[in-house]
Amino acid sequence: MKNEIYDVTIIGGGPIGLFTAFYSGMRELKTKVIEYLPQVGGKVTYFYPEKILRDIGAIPGISGADLIKQLEEQASTFDPTMVFGERVDDLERAEDGTYILTSHNGEKHFTRTVILAIGHGTLGVKKLPVDGAEYFEGKNLYYAVDRVESFRGKHVLISGGGDSAIDWANRLEPIADKVTIVHRREAFSGHESSITEMNNSETHIKCSCYVSDVIGKERIDKVVLTHVDTGEKEVVEIDALLVNHGFNLDLGGIQNWGMTMNEGKVVTDAKMETSIPGIFAVGDIVTYPHRLTLIAGGLAEGPKALNSAKAYLDPEAEAMAMYSTHHKDFVEV
Numbered sequence: 001m002k003n004e005i006y007d008v009t010i011i012g013g014g015p016i017g018l019f020t021a022f023y024s025g026m027r028e029l030k031t032k033v034i035e036y037l038p039q040v041g042g043k044v045t046y047f048y049p050e051k052i053l054r055d056i057g058a059i060p061g062i063s064g065a066d067l068i069k070q071l072e073e074q075a076s077t078f079d080p081t082m083v084f085g086e087r088v089d090d091l092e093r094a095e096d097g098t099y100i101l102t103s104h105n106g107e108k109h110f111t112r113t114v115i116l117a118i119g120h121g122t123l124g125v126k127k128l129p130v131d132g133a134e135y136f137e138g139k140n141l142y143y144a145v146d147r148v149e150s151f152r153g154k155h156v157l158i159s160g161g162g163d164s165a166i167d168w169a170n171r172l173e174p175i176a177d178k179v180t181i182v183h184r185r186e187a188f189s190g191h192e193s194s195i196t197e198m199n200n201s202e203t204h205i206k207c208s209c210y211v212s213d214v215i216g217k218e219r220i221d222k223v224v225l226t227h228v229d230t231g232e233k234e235v236v237e238i239d240a241l242l243v244n245h246g247f248n249l250d251l252g253g254i255q256n257w258g259m260t261m262n263e264g265k266v267v268t269d270a271k272m273e274t275s276i277p278g279i280f281a282v283g284d285i286v287t288y289p290h291r292l293t294l295i296a297g298g299l300a301e302g303p304k305a306l307n308s309a310k311a312y313l314d315p316e317a318e319a320m321a322m323y324s325t326h327h328k329d330f331v332e333v
Helices: 015-026 042-047 064-078 165-171 192-199 250-256 293-313
Strands: 005-011 031-035 081-084 088-093 099-103 107-117 155-159 178-183 205-206 209-215 222-227 234-238 241-243 265-267 279-281
Touching: 005 015, 005 099, 005 178, 005 293, 015 031, 015 064, 015 293, 042 064, 088 178, 088 250, 155 165, 155 209, 155 279, 165 178, 165 192, 205 222, 209 234, 234 293, 279 293
Parallel strands: 005 031, 005 107, 031 081, 107 279, 155 178, 155 241, 178 205
Antiparallel strands: 088 099, 099 107, 209 222, 222 234
16 A cells, blocks of 8 residues: 555665565564665675675675675565665654655655665765766776676776775786776775785786876777876776776765764664664664674664664564574474
8 A cells, every 4th residue: 555654664775774674574563675776785786796795704705696685585584565766855754653755756655663774875986087988888997897707808907995996906806817906095995904915916006196088989998097296197008997986975865854964974872773763774874983884784783773663663572583593484393
């Protein structure tokens, strides 16, 4: 029913939102998930389907695509309602306490509690700031890697100095003919072990310079690198250009809901409660002291938010769900 009221509405269908939906079912709450993209997975599906993730307990390594596939299967255990292609912007509260969420297309959703799992907001990569670069998108200018094998035997130049750029340098170096990474600064900002791995590989590292121009007709044949301090230029022949400059933060109308914010993130307490009663937040959108900025940390935040939502709806409820091994749907007969 169009005006059906849900116990919990999770905004965001990325890894954290999916696990939160599973745990919502564990707590026997009527659950809806609203995702802006046409599929689940968020940033992982969009940018890292073949990237190997290693920061989740008991999983030595798993591709982004496989992780999302398993999380989606897990989330579907209790049949939550899934809505795609909608960006939630507006929030209002009815006299009976029900929250009314309005999407960018005018659709309305009714819920007793809300859990924000929107990551950094609507996805938008920071494009290469070079005139005419957009012409080569879909040719050999990449902002994400769909197929690692497409880089085999090529000279790949990576522009960026964070975790994503370093991880792709390490992943592509064994199969590419040559990998060059270009960074504006002298120091990289990724995980120490990843930087060490890159430094010990055959990756060509060029610091204190940036891609200032691209040269080619149908594809990029060469890039111009400019030194930050001296202005000295160098022309480098390449086969592919991979740009990892991060993402643009766009929370849309959610940033106007009146929640306490700090540097573009939603402030929560240890129970994942925001400053608005009945509104909770998890994952990369959240800030609180000593937060663990790993998927593993976000996966723990989902159940914490659900327990808080359950207590908000029913103060007499148990503080947490029973272990899954004791749940009636999982007990082996």
